[in-house]
Amino acid sequence: MESKGILTKLYSFLYIRGFKVWTSYRTQVALTILSWVLPVFTYYFVGTSLGNSLVERIGVKDYTSFFVIGLAFQGYVSSIITTVSGRIRNEQLYGTIEYYVLSRSGVTSFLFYSAIWGFAVNTINAFIIMSVGLGLGIKYDINWLSSIIISVLLILSTLGLSFLSAAFTMVIKQGNPISLFFSTFTTLLGGVVFPVTAMPIPLTYLSYALPLTWALQGLRGSFLDGEGIVQEGGIILVLLVFNVILIPIGVLAYKYAFRKAREKGTLSEY
Template sequence: MEIKGIISKLYAFLYIRGFKVWSSYRTQVILTVLSWTLPVFTYYFIGTSLGNKVVQDIHVTNYTSFFVIGLAFQGYVSSVITTISQRIRNEQLYGTIEYYVLSKSGVLSFLIYSAIWGFTINTINAVIILTIGDLLGVRYEINILSTLVLTLLLISSTLGIAFMSAASTMIIKQGNPISFFFSTFTTLLGGVVFPVTIMPSEVTYISYALPLTWALNGLRNAMLYGYGIFQVLKCIEILLLFNIILIPLGLLMYSFSFKKAREKGTLGEY
């Protein structure tokens, strides 16, 4: 019975509320796919036009392979965090968030299932970007186990941050600083299109405080050079540490904000 309920919720959130609604806006679908693919060509032509200088300055042998991995997996961070905070915001605007509070699933379950749609849509994004990278000459040597472990750890740590973002939306309604930072600045600070080591040391400290920086470091080695679990173990250990800190912290912040919003009667306000 429990499994049937989970399948029913996955169907509702992934297909009806997710894919069916998303695909019904065809113009938006086209624009979304373009927003995934155009940055790949932008950075490709930047690297091509500047020639070997880009490769030498960032200390990699192939700039295209470097930024393709970065763009493919950075989306998990921005997509999941934005999806969850936006879902909370939408329910406040529609006046339906109280129904989730009263339902058996509750708001926490609503957030988790909403996050699954964020994971799904960004997996499509990642596949498209990696495919374009292959067409542009990137040669992958993927260690499947290492890639899966690193991806799952990146996603789970992102979920903890997403709960913090949802907590912020619950209280301040508009102008979510957590969502803004992780959807905007991670491209710059997370080593997505250039190594963090070329930035000023003060900024580098911030970069190493982001799970994305460590995940991309491990994923590039796992997907481009076939590194196994033990060869990327340092990245895995640090991502596990992020998970141990971020998931409980995110749940705590969310629970606190949800409780305060209910006490003040501002849960449905927008």
Template structure:
């Protein structure tokens, strides 16, 4: 079943649109050059303003992994929306995989695509002079906890799509504001205090801090344990909440006869 969603329903469909593939890769790489030239042209002014030692290292890690949250959440909503438009949503959710299986397998393609995205951006960053000192155990643990929390948020986003069809507030927030709010291209410490509190309520903020330490400074698990613990709390809260919300929304849509409406 996973192969069907990842390879047949995901990769083969994606790769069949060659122009879209090229444009997608460009959309990954062009922001790296944008922020790189901003940083190099303004030089020490940018570094001192945002309070980081190496601005290129900072934003490369942020751009590489920001998509794990914003893009995956958007992907789940779009997949669910497309199936409603195609009239095939009933076949997916009443299949052997069930409601949770539909969410899980749909998320797998989003995670895989964003892994490719991260590799491309990290490679471009290396070509621009970023040097990584990776602790693979710490990096893997932070990524896993980030992915789990993202799955919970994606499930919650899917619940909104199931009910309101268009205008998903969860998808809109995480696709629009995560770059601003989660420390992707500048530290959250430069934000106003009220927005800083909102930022720390996002799993991505914690994950990016942990990834910068584990990928640039070889940080061990013990040295970033506070970050891992925060992400685990997000996981424990968001995954049950997301799955429960999606199941309730699915049951409500089925009882109202609006499951396939668009």
């Protein structure tokens, strides 16, 4: 019975509230896909204009494959975090968040299933970007086991950050610094379109405090060079540490913010 309930929730959040609503706005879908594809060509022509010799100075052999993997998987961080915080914000505006509080699932379950929709959207995003990369001449040598493990660990760490972002939204309503940072600055600091070693040393150290930096390093190895879990063992261990830290912090922060909002009677305020 419980598994049936989970499948019902997945159907409701992924198909009815997610995919069905998303595809009903066809212009928005087309513009969203363009927003995924255009940066690929932008960085492709930038890399082409710089020339191989200049690109190799920053330690990148094939710049196209480097940024394609970066753009494909950075979206997991930005989309999941913005989806969760945005969903909380919308429910506050619509005045419906209290219904989730009173429901059997609870608002925590609501956040979890909202994050799954962010994951689903970016899976489409990643597939499209990597397909474009294939058309641009990238040759993938994929080790599926290590790729899946690193991707799952990245998503789980992002889930912890999304709960932390939801905690800020619950309290301050607008101007979420967590959502802004991980949806915008990770492109700069996460090694998405250039290696972090090309930055000033203080920023390089800061970038290594982000799970995305480690995940992209591992994913480039598993997708482009066929590296398995033995070669990726160190990166997998680091990502596990991130998860052990970020998931409990995110859940505790969200529960604390939720409790305080209820005590102050500001839960549905916007």
